Amino acid sequence: xxxxxxxxxxxxxxxxxxxxxxxxxxxxxxxxxKVIAMQYLFxxxxxxxxxxxxxxxxxxxxxxxxxxxxxxxxxxxGEYNALVTNHGTIMIFxxxxxxxxxxFGNFLIPLMIGADDMVFPRINRLSFQVFFLxxxxxxxxxxVEGGGFGGAWTAYPPLSAQGMYNQTPLGATLxxxxxxxxxxxxxxxxxxxxxxLMNARAPGMKAYDVPLVxxxxxxxxxxxxxxxxxxxxxxxxxxxxxxxGTGFYDPAAGGDPILWQHLFWFFGHPEVYVVLLxxxxxxxxxxxxxxxxKVFGYKLMLYTTVATGVxxxxxxxxxxxxxxxxxxxxNVFMVTTLLxxxxxxxxxxVIIATLYGGSIRLTTPMLWALAFIAEFxxxxxxxxxxGASGADIYFHDTYFVLAHFHYTFFPIAIxxxxxxxxxxxxxxxxxxxxxxxxxxxxxGTIIPFNVIFIPLFVLGMGGQxxxxxNYQHFPDLAGADFQxxxxxxxxxxxxxxxxQLVFFFxxxxxxxxxxxxxxxxxxxxxxxxxTESPPPHGNWPPDQMPKVYRGPYExxxxxxxxxxxxxxxxx
Amino acid sequence: xxxxxxxxxxxxxxxxxxxxxxxxxGPFIGILSVTLITAFGIAVVKANLVIQNFMHLRWEKTxxxxxxxxxxxxxxxxxxxxxxxxxxxxGQNWVNVAAADAVERGVxxxxxxxxxxxxxxxxxxVAEPGVFDAVxxxxxxxxxxxxxxxxxxxxxxxxxxxxxxxxxxxxxxETRDDQRVKTAIRDGGVAVGASALMAPxxxxxxxxxxxxxxxxxxxxxxxxx
Amino acid sequence: xxxKPIATTRSATxxxxxxxxxxxxxxxxxxIFGGLLGSYxxxxxxxxxxxxxAVHTNTWFGAxxxxxxxxxxxxxxxxxxxxxxxxxxxxxxxxxxxMGGALAFLLVKSVEWTIEISHGYTITANTFWSFYYTAxxxxxxxxxxxxxxxxxxAADAWRGKELQRxxxxxxxxxxxxxVWIFLFPLLYIAK
Numbered sequence: 001x002x003x004x005x006x007x008x009x010x011x012x013x014x015x016x017x018x019x020x021x022x023x024x025x026x027x028x029x030x031x032x033x034k035v036i037a038m039q040y041l042f043x044x045x046x047x048x049x050x051x052x053x054x055x056x057x058x059x060x061x062x063x064x065x066x067x068x069x070x071x072x073x074x075x076x077x078g079e080y081n082a083l084v085t086n087h088g089t090i091m092i093f094x095x096x097x098x099x100x101x102x103x104f105g106n107f108l109i110p111l112m113i114g115a116d117d118m119v120f121p122r123i124n125r126l127s128f129q130v131f132f133l134x135x136x137x138x139x140x141x142x143x144v145e146g147g148g149f150g151g152a153w154t155a156y157p158p159l160s161a162q163g164m165y166n167q168t169p170l171g172a173t174l175x176x177x178x179x180x181x182x183x184x185x186x187x188x189x190x191x192x193x194x195x196x197l198m199n200a201r202a203p204g205m206k207a208y209d210v211p212l213v214x215x216x217x218x219x220x221x222x223x224x225x226x227x228x229x230x231x232x233x234x235x236x237x238x239x240x241x242x243x244x245g246t247g248f249y250d251p252a253a254g255g256d257p258i259l260w261q262h263l264f265w266f267f268g269h270p271e272v273y274v275v276l277l278x279x280x281x282x283x284x285x286x287x288x289x290x291x292x293x294k295v296f297g298y299k300l301m302l303y304t305t306v307a308t309g310v311x312x313x314x315x316x317x318x319x320x321x322x323x324x325x326x327x328x329x330x331n332v333f334m335v336t337t338l339l340x341x342x343x344x345x346x347x348x349x350v351i352i353a354t355l356y357g358g359s360i361r362l363t364t365p366m367l368w369a370l371a372f373i374a375e376f377x378x379x380x381x382x383x384x385x386x387g388a389s390g391a392d393i394y395f396h397d398t399y400f401v402l403a404h405f406h407y408t409f410f411p412i413a414i415x416x417x418x419x420x421x422x423x424x425x426x427x428x429x430x431x432x433x434x435x436x437x438x439x440x441x442x443x444g445t446i447i448p449f450n451v452i453f454i455p456l457f458v459l460g461m462g463g464q465x466x467x468x469x470n471y472q473h474f475p476d477l478a479g480a481d482f483q484x485x486x487x488x489x490x491x492x493x494x495x496x497x498x499x500q501l502v503f504f505f506x507x508x509x510x511x512x513x514x515x516x517x518x519x520x521x522x523x524x525x526x527x528x529x530x531t532e533s534p535p536p537h538g539n540w541p542p543d544q545m546p547k548v549y550r551g552p553y554e555x556x557x558x559x560x561x562x563x564x565x566x567x568x569x570x571x
Numbered sequence: 572x573x574x575x576x577x578x579x580x581x582x583x584x585x586x587x588x589x590x591x592x593x594x595x596x597g598p599f600i601g602i603l604s605v606t607l608i609t610a611f612g613i614a615v616v617k618a619n620l621v622i623q624n625f626m627h628l629r630w631e632k633t634x635x636x637x638x639x640x641x642x643x644x645x646x647x648x649x650x651x652x653x654x655x656x657x658x659x660x661x662g663q664n665w666v667n668v669a670a671a672d673a674v675e676r677g678v679x680x681x682x683x684x685x686x687x688x689x690x691x692x693x694x695x696x697v698a699e700p701g702v703f704d705a706v707x708x709x710x711x712x713x714x715x716x717x718x719x720x721x722x723x724x725x726x727x728x729x730x731x732x733x734x735x736x737x738x739x740x741x742x743x744x745e746t747r748d749d750q751r752v753k754t755a756i757r758d759g760g761v762a763v764g765a766s767a768l769m770a771p772x773x774x775x776x777x778x779x780x781x782x783x784x785x786x787x788x789x790x791x792x793x794x795x796x
Numbered sequence: 797x798x799x800k801p802i803a804t805t806r807s808a809t810x811x812x813x814x815x816x817x818x819x820x821x822x823x824x825x826x827x828i829f830g831g832l833l834g835s836y837x838x839x840x841x842x843x844x845x846x847x848x849x850a851v852h853t854n855t856w857f858g859a860x861x862x863x864x865x866x867x868x869x870x871x872x873x874x875x876x877x878x879x880x881x882x883x884x885x886x887x888x889x890x891x892x893x894x895m896g897g898a899l900a901f902l903l904v905k906s907v908e909w910t911i912e913i914s915h916g917y918t919i920t921a922n923t924f925w926s927f928y929y930t931a932x933x934x935x936x937x938x939x940x941x942x943x944x945x946x947x948x949x950a951a952d953a954w955r956g957k958e959l960q961r962x963x964x965x966x967x968x969x970x971x972x973x974x975v976w977i978f979l980f981p982l983l984y985i986a987k
Contacts, residue, residue: 076770077770146775164712167770248927259657266649313648472732598985609985632811635819638820
C-alpha cells in the first residue's frame with residue numbers, strides 16, 4: 001500500500017517534470033497514450049450518439065412516413081438521403097475505427113507489451129488532433145447550404161462528383177475532405193501501433209507472447225495502411241471532379257465511373273476486416289480470461305488472421321457484381337469471397353474450442369463476448385448468399401444486404417466495444433462497473449438488436465429496395481405486412497436506444513461512486529493488470545519496468561495453485 | 572545502418588546520369604518498342620540503383636524488404652483486378668460504349684473533339700454567367716417528376732402521392748403567383764404548405780436563375796403570361 | 797520539455813524504430829502513388845488517342861527536373877554519410893544543398909506549368925492533362941513537404957542533435973526521387 005502511494009507520487013512528479021501544460025491543457029495537449037485513448041474513446045462515443053440519432057430519425061420516417069419526427073421535424077427526401085449517408089459514414093469512420101482501433105489500441109498496446117508509452121508520442125497526439133478536426137468537418141458538412149451529402153457512404157460518381165446531381169456541392173466536398181482527414185489521422189496512428197508493437201516489447205517478450213488483441217489491432221492497422229492508398233488517390237481525383245470540373249469519373253470526358261468503385265472497394269472491403277480483427281482479438285482475450293483456459297491454438301489463430309488479411313485484398317469486386325464489371329472477373333471474385341469464409345470460420349472455431357471444457361464465468365464482459373460470436377455468425381453466414389454472384393443479382397441493394405452488414409458491423413462496433421469497455425473499465429478508470437446494471441443493459445441491447453434486423457432480412461427477401469425514402473410512393477412495395485415489419489423494427493430500435501441510457505447511467509455512476517478497482521480484478525495474466533488502476537504516467541516506475549517470462553494465456557494449469565500465472569512472474 | 576558500407580556514391584550518381592541520357596535519347600530512334608524499353612526498363616534500373624545504394628535497402632533486415640514488396644505486389648493485384656473493366660472497352664457480353672466513343676472521336680480528329688467537348692460544356696453548364704439555360708435545367712432536374720411537358724407525368728413522378736403539380740392545368744395557376752412558385756423551388760414544397768416531396772433546390776440556383784425557372788414554368792400555363 | 801519514453805530505446809526487430817516507421821510510411825506512399833499511376837496506366841492503354849495530347853508535354857523540362865532530383869538525392873546521401881561520421885555541420889550543409897535542389901525543381905515546374913496553361917492545356921482540357929497535373933501535383937506536394945521537414949532536420953543537425961534523422965529524411969527524399977523516376981517516362985517519354 002505504501003509502495004503504491006509512492007508510485008502515484010512518483011508518477012505525478014513525472015507529469016510535472018515532463019509535461020509543460022497544466023490543468024485542463026494537461027488532458028488536451030498530453031502525449032500520454034492513455035489520455036489520447038480517452039480522447040478517442042469519448043469522441044467516438046459522442047459520434048455514436050450522433051449516428052444513433054440519425055438512425056432514429058430515418059427509421060421513424062420509414063415506419064411513419066411523412067409524420068413529424070419528435071426532435072427533428074418532417075424529414076424531406078434530401079434530408080433522408082443525407083441522414084442515411086452520414087449514419088453509415090460516421091458509424092464506420094468515426095465510431096468503429098476510433099473506438100476499436102485508436103482508443104483500445106492506444107490504451108492496450110503499450111500496457112500489454114510492457115512499454116511506458118508509444119514510440120512516437122507526439123505523432124500520436126497529432127493523430128488525434130487531425131481526427132478531431134475531421135470530426136468537426138463531417139459534422140459541419142451537415143449544416144451547409146443544401147444540407148449534408150446524400151450519395152451513400154460509398155459515394156459513387158456521378159452522384160458524388162457533380163453538384164447538379166447531389167444538390168449539395170459544398171456538403172459533398174466537405175464530406176470528402178472529412179473522410180480524407182480521417183484517413184490521414186489513422187495513417188499516423190497506424191504507423192505508431194505497428195512500430196510500437198514490433199520494436200518496443202518488454203524484455204523477454206517474444207512475438208508469440210504478445211496478447212492476441214495487440215496482434216489483431218496491429219494487423220488491422222497494416223491492412224488499413226496498405227489498402228487506403230488507392231482510395232486517397234481516388235479521393236483527390238474525386239475532389240478535382242467536384243471542384244475543378246475534371247472528368248476522371250465522367251465517361252463523356254474519357255474517364256470511367258467504375259474506376260471509383262474499384263478504388264473505393266479495394267479499400268472498402270479490407271476495411272471490414274480492419275474493424276473486425278480488433279473485435280475478434282478483444283473477444284478471444286475476454287473468453288480466455290473468463291473460461292480460465294489457455295487459448296486453443298495461439299499460433300493457429302495468429303496465422304489464420306494473417307491469412308484473412310491477405311485474402312481480404314482479393315475479394316473487393318463482390319460489391320460490384322451488378323455494376324457492369326467483366327463477368328469473368330465476377331467469377332474469380334465470387335470464388336475468393338467464398339474462400340475467405342474459411343479462415344473467418346476458423347477464428348470462430350478457435351474461440352469456441354477455447355470455451356470447451358473451461359470453467360466459464362458469466363460476467364458482463366463475458367456475456368458481450370459470447371454475444372459477439374453468436375451474432376457475428378449470423379452476419380457471416382448470410383454473407384455467403386451475397387458472395388455468390390447469382391444470388392447477389394437478386395439481393396443487391398435490398399434490405400437483405402443492409403441486415404447482413406448490420407449483423408456484422410453491430411457485433412463488431414457495438415458489442416465488441418461494450419465487451420472491451422466493461423472488461424477494461426477497471427483499468428481505464430480505476431473503478432468497478434455495476435454488474436447488475438451491465439447485465440440489464442446487455443439484454444436490453446441484444447434482444448432489440450435481433451428484433452430490428454431479422455424483420456429486415458424478411459423485407460430484403462421480399463425484394464424491398466433499401467434506398468427508398470417513402471414506400472407509400474410505390475404501391476407494390478408498400479403492402480401492409482411489409483409496413484408492419486418496418487414498424488416492428490423501428491419500435492425495437494427505440495427500445496434499444498432507451499436501454500443505452502442504462503449504460504450511460506452505469507458509466508457515470510461507476511465513474512463517480514463506483515467501488516475502487518484493485519490491480520487485477522479479473523485475475524488475468526497480461527501485463528496491464530500488473531500496474532495500478534488506473535496506471536500512472538509512464539505505466540510503471542522507470543526502474544520497475546516489467547520483464548516477461550511466458551505467454552499471455554497460462555490459465556488453469558493443473559500443476560499450479562492459483563489458476564492464473566501472470567506474464568511477469570519469474571518462474 | 573551505422574556500419575560502414577563502402578559504396579562509391581559518386582559512381583552510382585554518374586551511372587544514374589548516364590542512364591538518364593539514354594532514356595531521353597531513346598525516343599529519337601523512333602521505334603516504339605525501343606522507346607518503351609529505354610523509358611521503362613531504364614526507370615526500373617535507375618530505381619533499383621537508388622533503392623539499393625542510396626536507401627541502403629541492400630543492407631536492411633528482411634522485414635523492411637517484405638514490407639515494400641508487399642505494397643508493390645498489392646498494386647499489381649489492384650491493376651490486375653481493375654484492368655479488365657477500366658483498360659478494356661469490350662468484354663464478354665458487355666461494351667463500354669462511352670469509352671469506345673471517346674477513343675473513336677479522339678483518334679479521328681483530336682481537335683474537333685476538343686471543340687465538340689467545349690460546345691457540350693456550354694450546353695449543360697450550370698452556372699455559366701449570362702447564359703443560364705432554364706429549359707435545360709428544367710429538363711434535367713424538374714422533368715423527372717413534373718414531366719418535360721410540365722404536365723406532372725414525369726417517370727419518377729408517376730407513383731408519387733400527392734401527385735406532382737401539373738403546370739398545364741389552368742386550375743393550378745388560379746392559386747399561384749410567381750413569388751409562391753419561386754419559394755417552392757427554392758425552399759421546397761413544405762415552405763408553401765404543399766407536398767414535402769417537392770425538394771428544395773435553393774442550393775443550386777441564384778435569384779436570377781430562379782426567376783428564369785419560374786418564367787419557364789409559367790410558360791406551361793394557359794395564358795402563358 | 798518533452799522526454800522520450802523508454803519505449804523508444806527498444807528495438808526488438810533490430811531495425812531502429814525511426815527507420816522502421818519510415819519503411820512503413822513509404823509502403824503507405826507506394827500504394828497512394830500506385831493507385832493513381834495504376835489508374836493512369838490503365839486509362840492510357842485504353843485510350844490510344846491520349847498520345848495526341850501527350851505530344852505536347854516538354855521532355856526537356858522533364859529531363860532537367862530528373863537531373864535536379866537525382867543530384868539532390870546524391871547530396872542527401874552525402875549528408876547521411878557525413879552524419880554517420882558525426883559531422884553535423886557538414887550534414888546540414890549537404891541537406892541545404894538538397895533543399896536547393898527541391899527549390900530548383902519547383903521553379904522549373906512552375907515555369908513549365910505556366911507555359912502549358914498559357915497554351916490552353918489546363919487540368920480540364922482532357923483527362924490526360926487531368927492525370928498529368930494531378931500526378932505531378934501530388935508529387936510536388938511531397939517535394940514541398942520533404943523540403944520543409946528537411947529544414948528542421950538540418951537545423952538540429954547543425955547543433956549536432958538527432959543525427960539519425962538525417963538518414964530518415966534522406967530515405968524519404970530518395971523515395972520522392974523514385975516516384976519522379978517513374979513519372980518521367982510515364983508523362984514525358986512515352987508519347
